[in-house]
Amino acid sequence: xDQVTQSPEALRLQExxxxxxxxxxxxxxxxxLFWYRQDPGKGPEFLFTLYSAGEEKEKERLKAxxxxxxxxxxxxxxxxxxxxxxxxAVKTSxxxxxxxxxxxxxxxx
Amino acid sequence: EPEVTxxxxxxxxxxxxxxxxxxxxxxxHLYFYWYRQILGQKVEFLVSFYNNEISEKSEIFxxxxxxxxxxxxxxxxxxxxxxxxxxxxxxxxxxxxxxxxQFFGPGTRLTVL
Numbered sequence: 001x002d003q004v005t006q007s008p009e010a011l012r013l014q015e016x017x018x019x020x021x022x023x024x025x026x027x028x029x030x031x032x033l034f035w036y037r038q039d040p041g042k043g044p045e046f047l048f049t050l051y052s053a054g055e056e057k058e059k060e061r062l063k064a065x066x067x068x069x070x071x072x073x074x075x076x077x078x079x080x081x082x083x084x085x086x087x088x089a090v091k092t093s094x095x096x097x098x099x100x101x102x103x104x105x106x107x108x109x
Numbered sequence: 110e111p112e113v114t115x116x117x118x119x120x121x122x123x124x125x126x127x128x129x130x131x132x133x134x135x136x137x138h139l140y141f142y143w144y145r146q147i148l149g150q151k152v153e154f155l156v157s158f159y160n161n162e163i164s165e166k167s168e169i170f171x172x173x174x175x176x177x178x179x180x181x182x183x184x185x186x187x188x189x190x191x192x193x194x195x196x197x198x199x200x201x202x203x204x205x206x207x208x209x210x211q212f213f214g215p216g217t218r219l220t221v222l
Contacts, residue, residue, distance in 0.1 A: 095211075
């Protein structure tokens with residue numbers, strides 16, 4: 001059974017304080033790892049797709065990286081508007097996504 | 110920018126009643142999905158739909174659930190006889206044929222009393 005574990009569960013940062021979120025996975029054949037952002041009461045918003053170890057993607061203050069066992073979402077100099085829950089999901093067989101529990105990020109001004 | 114839309118945003122129903130949740134996927138997308146998220150828990154896959162048939166479903170998607178694409182734009186999830194444990198946010202998602210990224214709608218909050 002595919003498993004996705006995200007850590008930490010919650011993270012509080014000061015504005016400008018860079019950090020990383022972790023997503024570790026145990027799957028039987030990774031066909032894509034996805035990062036989403038979810039605001040309270042809203043649907044997940046697509047951020048990145050990664051396919052192979054060593055791959056990196058960047059968007060504004062966010063950078064996602066992938067190894068054979070985990071992915072990191074690096075947040076550089078975050079702003080309060082980056083506050084959200086960040087979800088990691090994997091695709092193995094078929095096209096279903098298996099999600100982790102998420103990391104709730106709060107950035108204080 | 111094209112978006113997935115869902116109606117209603119909030120549905121309250123009595124246990125045992127039937128509900129239909131509606132979604133309008135992005136217009137050129139070919140694959141459609143339903144996920145649910147019970148409050149405080151992870152997003153869970155329910156079903157995927159392609160070419161007018163179910164392509165994959167989870168253990169959650171039992172005989173009480175059904176999906177339909179009644180016309181060229183709508184995609185619906187029906188729960189025949191709702192239970193208290195069906196209370197959750199239900200998200201519709203869609204993706205284009207050649208890509209892996211699934212784009213999610215804003216969700217319908219279903220409350221079963």
